[in-house]
Amino acid sequence: MSKQELVEESQARLRDVFPIAALRPGAEKLILHLRKHNIPFAVTTSSESPSFEMETNRHKELFGLFHHVVLGNDPKVKSCKPDAAVFLACAKRFSPPPPVEECLVFEDAPNAVEAALATGRQVVMVPDGNLSRDLTRKATLVLSSLQDFQPQLFRLHPYE
Incomplete structure (x- = not known):
C-alpha cells in the first residue's frame, strides 16, 4: 500500500470514529x-479544523463554553x-493573559506534557492506560481519569 493510500485509509477510519467520539x-x-x-479555559490541539470539527461535533454546546480554541492549522x-x-499562543488570547504559574494544562501525550512544562505550566496528565508509566514521570500530576481530579490541589474551587 502506498503512503497516500495509508493516509486516506487512516482518514476514513477517523471519519467513522470521530462523529461518535465520547x-x-x-x-x-x-x-x-x-x-x-x-x-x-481553552483548548489547544495539534488537530486541524476538519478533524477537530468531526471530533467535537457531538459536543458543540460544551465546546462553546471554552474561551477559545487553538488548532494545529x-x-x-x-x-x-x-x-x-x-501553549504560548493560547495564553496570549486570554485577556489579560494569565501569569504562567496560574496556568494548568491537561494532557494525555508525553510530548505535549514536555511542551507545556517548557512554558512553565503545571500539567495534569491523563494518559492512555496502555502508556508506559516511564513516559508519565515528568507531569505535575498523573491521573487514571479526569474523574479523579481534585481542583483544590491547584488552588481552584473544590467540586460541590
Missing part, C-alpha cells in the same frame, strides 16, 4: 465547574506540539 469521563464535570467559577502557530508555541 468525552473522557469527568471532562463535562470539569468544564462546567470551571465555567461556573469563571475560571478561563492556526496561522499564529508556526509549529505544533511537542513545540510549546501552541
Whole structure:
C-alpha cells in the first residue's frame, strides 16, 4: 500500500470514529465547574479544523463554553506540539493573559506534557492506560481519569 493510500485509509477510519467520539469521563464535570467559577479555559490541539470539527461535533454546546480554541492549522502557530508555541499562543488570547504559574494544562501525550512544562505550566496528565508509566514521570500530576481530579490541589474551587 502506498503512503497516500495509508493516509486516506487512516482518514476514513477517523471519519467513522470521530462523529461518535465520547468525552473522557469527568471532562463535562470539569468544564462546567470551571465555567461556573469563571475560571478561563481553552483548548489547544495539534488537530486541524476538519478533524477537530468531526471530533467535537457531538459536543458543540460544551465546546462553546471554552474561551477559545487553538488548532494545529492556526496561522499564529508556526509549529505544533511537542513545540510549546501552541501553549504560548493560547495564553496570549486570554485577556489579560494569565501569569504562567496560574496556568494548568491537561494532557494525555508525553510530548505535549514536555511542551507545556517548557512554558512553565503545571500539567495534569491523563494518559492512555496502555502508556508506559516511564513516559508519565515528568507531569505535575498523573491521573487514571479526569474523574479523579481534585481542583483544590491547584488552588481552584473544590467540586460541590
